[in-house]
Amino acid sequence: MDELVAVGLVALLALLAMPVLLVVALVKLSGLRQRVEVLERAVSRRAAEMPAEAAAPATAGPPAEPDDAVAAEDPAPWVPAYASQPRWSPLAETPATRSRTTPVEAAAETAAETAEPAGGDGEEAQAPSMPPPLPPSPAASPRDEPDWVERGVERVKGWFTTGNVPVKVGMLVLLAGVAALLRYASDQGWLRLPIEFRLAGVAAAALAGLVFGWRKRDSHRSFALALQGGAIGILLLVTFAASKRYDLLGAGPAFAISVAFIAGLSVMAVLQDSRTLVILGVLAGFLAPLWLSTGGGNHVALFSYYAALNAGIFAIAWVRPWRVLNLLGFAFTFGIGTLWGLLEYRPEHFASTEPFLLLFFGFYLLLPILYARKAPTPGGARIDGSLLFGTPLVAFSMQAGMLPGQRMTLALCALGLAALYAILAKLLLPRSRMALLARGYAVLAVGFATLAVPLALSARATASVFALEGAGLVWLGFMQSRRLPRWAGLGLQLAAAFALLTVGFGALDHPPAALPFANAAFMSGLLVACGGFAVALLYRRNAGDGMAVTAYLWGLFWWLLSFLREIEAFADSGERLHWILLLVGATGWLVAEYHRRSPARALALTTLVALLLAFPLAWAQWSADGQPFAGHGAWIWPLFAAFAARALVGLRNASGRVAGLAQLAWWLLWPTVLSLLAAFVGERFVLADGWVGMLLALPWLVLAAVSLRRAAWLAPPLGAGFAPFQAALRLLVFLALGLWWVLMLFHSGHSAPLPWIVVFNPLDLAQIAMLLLLAVWLRSHRAAAAGAGSLPVVWLALAGLLLVSVLTLRAVCHWGGVAWDADLPGASLSQTGLTVVWSLLGVAGWFSGSRRGHWGLWLAGALLMGVVLLKLLLVDRGNLGDLLGIGAFIVYGLLCTLVGWLAPVPPRRAAMGAATTGSEGKG
Incomplete structure (x- = not known):
C-alpha cells in the first residue's frame, strides 16, 4: 500500500498547484477589467461631448465659466483635442498620476491637459485630430530567454490550462482517493463490509467508468481516453491489493487478470489510435511480473510472458508505426533480461534461456523493417537507428556473457550475424525507399565480420x-x-x-x-x-x-x-635515457624529411618538440650519471646533433615561426649541454667554485659574443629565415647569463690552485665579461632604437655597483680572513670597505660628471655619496669604537671635501647659468 500512498501524495500536490494558478489568473483578470472600465467611461464621455462641441460656434471671446453643478460633479471638465494637440490615451499614465489619482481621475486629468483652449480658426478648431498609433505596450517588449525554472513553471501551467483539465485532475484525485481509501479502510476498519466486497465495489465502479469512457470515445475523445486509462489503472491497483495485500487472489490468477486488463487496454489503444493508452499498457505489462512476483525465480515463465508481450508489440507495429512503443519494449525486455542474467544466470540455464534470446533478437531485428515500411518519408523510409544498431550489440553482448571463454563459438556467432545482415542488406538494397536501412545492415555485416577476427x-x-x-x-x-x-x-x-x-x-x-x-x-x-x-x-x-x-x-x-616499450624491455636501466634521446632525435629527423617533400605544420611542430625534449633529457642524464655524455651518450649526442641539423634543413619549407623556434631551440641546447658537462668536470677534478662558475658561463658568453659580433654565423641552416629570431636568441642568452650572474654573487669565487686576486680571478672576470657584453648589447639596441630612454643604463650601473660591492666583500673574505657566510656583510671590515669603495665611486662620478659636463653622471655620484652618508649615520656609527669605523668617516669626509673643491656646481646648472648670462648680455 506504500505505492498507493505515494500516488495519492502526487495527486494531492498536483491539486495544491491549482488554487495558486487560479488566483494568479483572477488577479490578472481583475486588473484587465478595471482598465477596460476606465476606457469605457472615457470613450462614453468623449462621445457625449463631441456633438455639443461640434454645434457650438467658434468665437474669439473668453471661454464660458463652467456650471456649478457640472463643476461639482467633474472638477476636470472634458475638453476635446484638436489637430494641433497630441492624442489622449486612456491607458497612458505617468508615475505622478499613478501615485495620486485613481484610474478615472487620471484619464480625466490627462484629457484636460491635452485639450486645446477655446477659440481659434473656425474649421481647423472644429476638426478633431487623427489619433497617432498607441505606444508599444511594455508587455510586448522582448524578453530574455526563460530559464529552466520558468520553463518548468510554464509546462506545469500548460498542463493545468490545456486539454481536458477537469478529467486530468479528476483522474489524479480518483487514483489518490482510491489508494487512500484502501489504506485508511485497512488501518481504521471503519467499513464493516468485508474487504472482498469493498474491492469488488471499487472494481465495479472502475469497470463502469471504463464502459462509459469507451462509449464516449467519439464525442469526447480526450475525456474518454483519460477515463479509460484511469479505470484500467484502478483495476490493476485492485488486483494488486487483492493479491499482495489481502491474499484474496493467488499469484497466478492475479497475473492472468492483469494480463487480460493490459491486453484489453492495448486493444483499445490500437482501435482508438492512442499512443498514450498503449504506452500505459506496455508499462503496466512489463511491470506486472515485478509487482506480482512471489520470488519463485521461474525465468521460463517470466520470459514466456515477455515473449507474449513482445508478440503484441510486434502485432501493433504491423499496423501502427509507434516508435516509442518499440523502444519501450526493447528497453524493458533486454534491460530486465540483463538484470536477471547478472543476478541469477547459471551455465545450466543456457538451454532454457538461449531460445528466448534468439526469439527476442528476432522480434527487434524485424521491428525496424516494419517501422520503415509503415513510416516512410518523402525521400525514403524512416530509420529507427536505436533498434537497428542497439539490438545486435545488446544481444551479442548477452550471448557473450552466456558463453564465457568460448571464443571460437562467439566467432561463429559473429560470422552468423554478419551473414544474416548481409542477406538483409542484399534483399533491401534494390528497394529505393529501403536503401538507407540496407546500408545500415551492410555496416553491421562488416562490423560483425570484423569482430569475428579477434574472437578467432x-x-x-x-x-x-x-x-x-x-x-x-x-x-x-x-x-x-x-x-x-x-x-x-x-x-x-x-x-x-x-x-x-x-x-x-x-x-x-x-x-x-x-x-x-x-x-x-x-x-x-x-x-x-x-x-x-x-x-x-x-x-x-x-x-x-x-x-x-x-x-x-x-x-x-x-x-x-612501441619503441619506448622495447627500450624498457631490453635496455639497461642506466642506458635508457640515451636510447630515448636517440629515439626522439630520429623521430624528429624522419618527420622533417617527410616535411621537406610535403610540408605540414604538424610535422614541423613534431621536430620542434623533439628538440625541446632534449633539454629535460639532458638534465635527467646529468642527474642520473653526472653528465650527459656518460656511457652511450658519448656517441648518441653527436648522432642526435647530426639528426637535428638535418631536421633543420628539412624545415626550410616550414612556416617561419615554427622553423625559427626550432633553430632557436637548437642554439640554446648546446650551451645547456656543455654547461652540464662543465659542472661534471668541476666535480670530477675538484675545482674551486670560481673555476666551476666560469666554466658554467663560458658557453653562454661565447654564444652571446657571437650573436653580437658574428650573427651571420648563427643563421645556417635556415639562413635569412632565422633573422627575426636573432633578437629572441640574444634575449634568452642574456636572461640565462643574468640568472647565472645573480646566483654567482653568493659565491666567494675561490680560484685555487691559483691565488685569488681581485678582478683577476675566473669568476670575477666572467661576471665582468657578462656586464661588458650586456653593455654592448644595450648600446647597439639604443643605437637601433633612436630616442630610447636611459633606464637600461641605470640598471646596468646599479648592476656594476652591486658587482663592485660583492668584489669588495670577496676581498674582505680572501685578504681580511673573514669567513664567507651570512655574518660577512655585518663585519666591521666589510662595512668600512664598502664605505670607502662607495665613496671613491661617488667621488669619481661626481668629479668626472663635472669635468665632462655630464649632468647624469654628476647626479649619480652625488646620490651615491648621499647613500654613503646615510650608511655612516645608520650603520657605521656603531663602529666608531674601532679604527675601521673611524677611518670610514674620515675617508668619506676627505673625499667630500675634495669634490667640493674640484666640482661644487652641477654641470647643467653651470651651463644654463652661462647661457643665461650670455643672453642677457646680448639683450
Missing part, C-alpha cells in the same frame, strides 16, 4: 588486422565519397589499440628468446602506428588537415609507445 585469432594478430582493415576502409570511404566506411575505419583503429591494450601491451611479457624489435608485440604496435599515419595521409589528401592531425598524433603516439 590472438589479440596481437587482431590488432594488426584491424589496423590494416581500418586504413583500407578509410581509403574505400574516400574512393566512394561515403562517410560511413570512413567512420568504420576510424573505429577499427580504436579497436586495434584496444586489442593490444587488453593483452597487456605494457606488461613486457616477452618470451625469453625474443629479440629487440623482432617480436610480435612491437610489430603489432608498429602496424597500429602505420595505420594511423596512413589514415592521416588519406584525410590530408582528401579532407583537409582537421582529422588528419588527430590521426597523425594517434599514429605518433603508438610509434613512440
Whole structure:
C-alpha cells in the first residue's frame, strides 16, 4: 500500500498547484477589467461631448465659466483635442498620476491637459485630430530567454490550462482517493463490509467508468481516453491489493487478470489510435511480473510472458508505426533480461534461456523493417537507428556473457550475424525507399565480420588486422565519397589499440628468446602506428588537415609507445635515457624529411618538440650519471646533433615561426649541454667554485659574443629565415647569463690552485665579461632604437655597483680572513670597505660628471655619496669604537671635501647659468 500512498501524495500536490494558478489568473483578470472600465467611461464621455462641441460656434471671446453643478460633479471638465494637440490615451499614465489619482481621475486629468483652449480658426478648431498609433505596450517588449525554472513553471501551467483539465485532475484525485481509501479502510476498519466486497465495489465502479469512457470515445475523445486509462489503472491497483495485500487472489490468477486488463487496454489503444493508452499498457505489462512476483525465480515463465508481450508489440507495429512503443519494449525486455542474467544466470540455464534470446533478437531485428515500411518519408523510409544498431550489440553482448571463454563459438556467432545482415542488406538494397536501412545492415555485416577476427585469432594478430582493415576502409570511404566506411575505419583503429591494450601491451611479457624489435608485440604496435599515419595521409589528401592531425598524433603516439616499450624491455636501466634521446632525435629527423617533400605544420611542430625534449633529457642524464655524455651518450649526442641539423634543413619549407623556434631551440641546447658537462668536470677534478662558475658561463658568453659580433654565423641552416629570431636568441642568452650572474654573487669565487686576486680571478672576470657584453648589447639596441630612454643604463650601473660591492666583500673574505657566510656583510671590515669603495665611486662620478659636463653622471655620484652618508649615520656609527669605523668617516669626509673643491656646481646648472648670462648680455 506504500505505492498507493505515494500516488495519492502526487495527486494531492498536483491539486495544491491549482488554487495558486487560479488566483494568479483572477488577479490578472481583475486588473484587465478595471482598465477596460476606465476606457469605457472615457470613450462614453468623449462621445457625449463631441456633438455639443461640434454645434457650438467658434468665437474669439473668453471661454464660458463652467456650471456649478457640472463643476461639482467633474472638477476636470472634458475638453476635446484638436489637430494641433497630441492624442489622449486612456491607458497612458505617468508615475505622478499613478501615485495620486485613481484610474478615472487620471484619464480625466490627462484629457484636460491635452485639450486645446477655446477659440481659434473656425474649421481647423472644429476638426478633431487623427489619433497617432498607441505606444508599444511594455508587455510586448522582448524578453530574455526563460530559464529552466520558468520553463518548468510554464509546462506545469500548460498542463493545468490545456486539454481536458477537469478529467486530468479528476483522474489524479480518483487514483489518490482510491489508494487512500484502501489504506485508511485497512488501518481504521471503519467499513464493516468485508474487504472482498469493498474491492469488488471499487472494481465495479472502475469497470463502469471504463464502459462509459469507451462509449464516449467519439464525442469526447480526450475525456474518454483519460477515463479509460484511469479505470484500467484502478483495476490493476485492485488486483494488486487483492493479491499482495489481502491474499484474496493467488499469484497466478492475479497475473492472468492483469494480463487480460493490459491486453484489453492495448486493444483499445490500437482501435482508438492512442499512443498514450498503449504506452500505459506496455508499462503496466512489463511491470506486472515485478509487482506480482512471489520470488519463485521461474525465468521460463517470466520470459514466456515477455515473449507474449513482445508478440503484441510486434502485432501493433504491423499496423501502427509507434516508435516509442518499440523502444519501450526493447528497453524493458533486454534491460530486465540483463538484470536477471547478472543476478541469477547459471551455465545450466543456457538451454532454457538461449531460445528466448534468439526469439527476442528476432522480434527487434524485424521491428525496424516494419517501422520503415509503415513510416516512410518523402525521400525514403524512416530509420529507427536505436533498434537497428542497439539490438545486435545488446544481444551479442548477452550471448557473450552466456558463453564465457568460448571464443571460437562467439566467432561463429559473429560470422552468423554478419551473414544474416548481409542477406538483409542484399534483399533491401534494390528497394529505393529501403536503401538507407540496407546500408545500415551492410555496416553491421562488416562490423560483425570484423569482430569475428579477434574472437578467432590472438589479440596481437587482431590488432594488426584491424589496423590494416581500418586504413583500407578509410581509403574505400574516400574512393566512394561515403562517410560511413570512413567512420568504420576510424573505429577499427580504436579497436586495434584496444586489442593490444587488453593483452597487456605494457606488461613486457616477452618470451625469453625474443629479440629487440623482432617480436610480435612491437610489430603489432608498429602496424597500429602505420595505420594511423596512413589514415592521416588519406584525410590530408582528401579532407583537409582537421582529422588528419588527430590521426597523425594517434599514429605518433603508438610509434613512440612501441619503441619506448622495447627500450624498457631490453635496455639497461642506466642506458635508457640515451636510447630515448636517440629515439626522439630520429623521430624528429624522419618527420622533417617527410616535411621537406610535403610540408605540414604538424610535422614541423613534431621536430620542434623533439628538440625541446632534449633539454629535460639532458638534465635527467646529468642527474642520473653526472653528465650527459656518460656511457652511450658519448656517441648518441653527436648522432642526435647530426639528426637535428638535418631536421633543420628539412624545415626550410616550414612556416617561419615554427622553423625559427626550432633553430632557436637548437642554439640554446648546446650551451645547456656543455654547461652540464662543465659542472661534471668541476666535480670530477675538484675545482674551486670560481673555476666551476666560469666554466658554467663560458658557453653562454661565447654564444652571446657571437650573436653580437658574428650573427651571420648563427643563421645556417635556415639562413635569412632565422633573422627575426636573432633578437629572441640574444634575449634568452642574456636572461640565462643574468640568472647565472645573480646566483654567482653568493659565491666567494675561490680560484685555487691559483691565488685569488681581485678582478683577476675566473669568476670575477666572467661576471665582468657578462656586464661588458650586456653593455654592448644595450648600446647597439639604443643605437637601433633612436630616442630610447636611459633606464637600461641605470640598471646596468646599479648592476656594476652591486658587482663592485660583492668584489669588495670577496676581498674582505680572501685578504681580511673573514669567513664567507651570512655574518660577512655585518663585519666591521666589510662595512668600512664598502664605505670607502662607495665613496671613491661617488667621488669619481661626481668629479668626472663635472669635468665632462655630464649632468647624469654628476647626479649619480652625488646620490651615491648621499647613500654613503646615510650608511655612516645608520650603520657605521656603531663602529666608531674601532679604527675601521673611524677611518670610514674620515675617508668619506676627505673625499667630500675634495669634490667640493674640484666640482661644487652641477654641470647643467653651470651651463644654463652661462647661457643665461650670455643672453642677457646680448639683450
